[in-house]
Amino acid sequence: MTRAGWAIGGVGLGAGLMYWADPRSGRVRRAHVREKALHLLHGVRSAFEVVRRDMSHRARGLLYRGRVKLHPEDVDDVTLEARVRSAMGRVCSHPGAIQVACRHGQVELKGPILASESKRVLACVRRVRGVREIDDDLEVHEHAGHHPDLQGDATRPGSRPELLQRSWSPTARFLVGLGSVGLLGYGLSRGGKAAPVLGGVSLLLGLRSLTNLELKRLTGVGAGPEALTFHKDITLRAPVNEVFAFWQAMHNFPRFMSHVEEVEVTGEGHSRWKVRGPAGIVFEWDAVITRLDPGRVLAWKSVEGSMVENAGIIHFEDLGEGRTRLDIRLSYNPPAGLIGHAFAKLLGADPKKQMDDDLLRLKSLMELGKATGHETVSRDELVPGRGVETWVY
Incomplete structure (x- = not known):
């Protein structure tokens, strides 16, 4: 190491010692780190302990299954019928249409069934413990047609x-x-072109195991607008009709939402949004109102193919005495899913914190008549939007 390297290392070590050994704040800092370490431990x-218990239970289950296969158990007819019906419910869209009768391990199946499900149902029943023989009297139909017992779409995914x-x-x-x-x-030991690929795969698998979230939510691929969801309740000292009219006038949002650059109403129920993201990047998308129940519900979602897929719904509850409760649920799919969201937080852009701050500004605007977004704005300066007949303060 060069002299410059030793010098930089010495300065860093000295700064660290001063930070931790500071006579005024060092004790608090060390205690904080110690508590964090104990909490992590x-x-x-x-x-x-959770993993140990789960492994123990699964091992005992495998042992019991092996014992049952070596020494088949005698199952009474009532228990066997319940097992068969439970198994069919996972793979059959209309299990209630099938009659099940059990007698000494022999299972008789009668009733209508779709052709696409018949083989799967028979295979599933055959695997049920206690079943020795199947008497197949099922009526196979290529399509539901007008058969009353096969109406309705209730597809079952089966065991995965x-x-x-x-x-x-x-x-x-x-x-x-x-x-x-x-x-x-293994990837680091091999090196070469395979190392980045193996590293990326190991990173995704590691994140999947740590977070227990689906890969499509982590990466944002195929997750739709629900990769990340926020829920917030807030109570405002303002009548419900005023609060609803305020939310309906979306073009006023940039006046108090610091990250929203522009909302342009392009038609009845349609709008175009420009939002500033991490590192100053501006994202644009078109949104459409999907549900409008005046004074009660307002819901919207981004149109298909938007840069940032998102959706939201707000329930308005009149609490009386000029108070309104808002139940807000927002979901969005940032670029690269939750991984992109994590990087955005590192860059200082946290949508959850932004939403909390915006709602505090909304509360100030509705209750005190003034709030600060890109600029200080008063409630009297806001312009009613399309579909808002009156603004009464």
């Missing part, structure tokens, strides 16, 4: 492998996490 211990489920078990998360670490080590 407690969380890790709790997580390992562990790693294809939306939420993973603690054991699966633990094993995949270990696998991602091993894959990362």
